[in-house]
Amino acid sequence: GEDVEQSLFLSVREGDSSVINCTYTDSSSTYLYWYKQEPGAGLQLLTYIFSNMDMKQDQRLTVLLNKKDKHLSLRIADTQTGDSAIYFCAETAGGSYIPTFGRGTSLIVHP
Amino acid sequence: GAGVSQTPSNKVTEKGKYVELRCDPISGHTALYWYRQSLGQGPEFLIYFQGTGAADDSGLPNDRFFAVRPEGSVSTLKIQRTERGDSAVYLCASSTLAGGTGELFFGEGSRLTVL
Numbered sequence: 656g657e658d659v660e661q662s663l664f665l666s667v668r669e670g671d672s673s674v675i676n677c678t679y680t681d682s683s684s685t686y687l688y689w690y691k692q693e694p695g696a697g698l699q700l701l702t703y704i705f706s707n708m709d710m711k712q713d714q715r716l717t718v719l720l721n722k723k724d725k726h727l728s729l730r731i732a733d734t735q736t737g738d739s740a741i742y743f744c745a746e747t748a749g750g751s752y753i754p755t756f757g758r759g760t761s762l763i764v765h766p
Numbered sequence: 767g768a769g770v771s772q773t774p775s776n777k778v779t780e781k782g783k784y785v786e787l788r789c790d791p792i793s794g795h796t797a798l799y800w801y802r803q804s805l806g807q808g809p810e811f812l813i814y815f816q817g818t819g820a821a822d823d824s825g826l827p828n829d830r831f832f833a834v835r836p837e838g839s840v841s842t843l844k845i846q847r848t849e850r851g852d853s854a855v856y857l858c859a860s861s862t863l864a865g866g867t868g869e870l871f872f873g874e875g876s877r878l879t880v881l
Binding site: 743 | 769770799801807808809814816821822857859861867868869870871872873875
C-alpha cells in the first residue's frame with residue numbers, strides 16, 4: 656500500500672535554509688506535491704514535481720526527487736518567520752486522482 | 767466566493783447524534799474530495815466525487831459515514847450515530863482535473879467535536 660513519511664518537526668533560524676524530507680513507498684507515483692498549512696487555514700499547494708524530473712526550482716523553493724530511493728525534499732532558502740507552518744508531502748500513484756498525504760512537518764522559524 | 771467554503775467551521779455534538787457537514791467547491795471544479803485530519807496527523811482520504819457520482823469511497827471508515835453531491839456542486843458529508851473517535855477536522859477540496867497537475871484547493875475545514 657501507499658505510505659508517505661515525514662519527520663515531524665524542524666526548527667531553523669531566520670535567514671538560514673530549511674530542508675524538509677519525505678519518503679514514499681509507491682514506485683508508480685506520478686506527481687509529488689508539497690502543501691503548506693498555516694494555523695487555522697486550509698492546505699495550499701506550494702509546489703509539485705512530476706516523477707520524470709529530478710529537480711524543480713521556484714524562487715526560494717527547490718524540490719529534489721530521488722526516484723531510486725523514493726525520497727523527496729523541499730529546500731526553502733532564506734527562511735522567514737512567515738514560512739512557519741506545517742508542510743505536507745503528498746503523492747498520487749499512477750492513474751489515481753487521489754493524493755496520499757504524509758503526517759506533516761512543523762517548521763518553526765525563530766529570530 | 768473564490769475559494770472552497772465549508773460550513774459549519776465548528777460543530778460540537780453529543781455521542782450518538784447525527785451530523786451534516788457541507789462543502790461548496792470552487793465553481794466549475796468537477797472533482798470534490800473529503801479528507802479527515804486528526805490532531806498531529808496528515809489528511810486521511812475519505813471519498814472522491816467526479817461530478818455527481820462517488821468515484822472512490824474506499825476511505826469511508828464504516829457505514830455510519832455517507833456523502834452526497836446530488837447536483838455535481840455542493841457536497842454534504844453525513845455522519846450517523848457519532849462516536850468520540852469521529853472528532854477531527856473534516857477537510858473538503860476541489861479540483862479541475864484538467865491538464866493534470868492534480869492540484870487540490872482546500873477549504874478551511876469543519877472541526878467536529880463529539881462529547
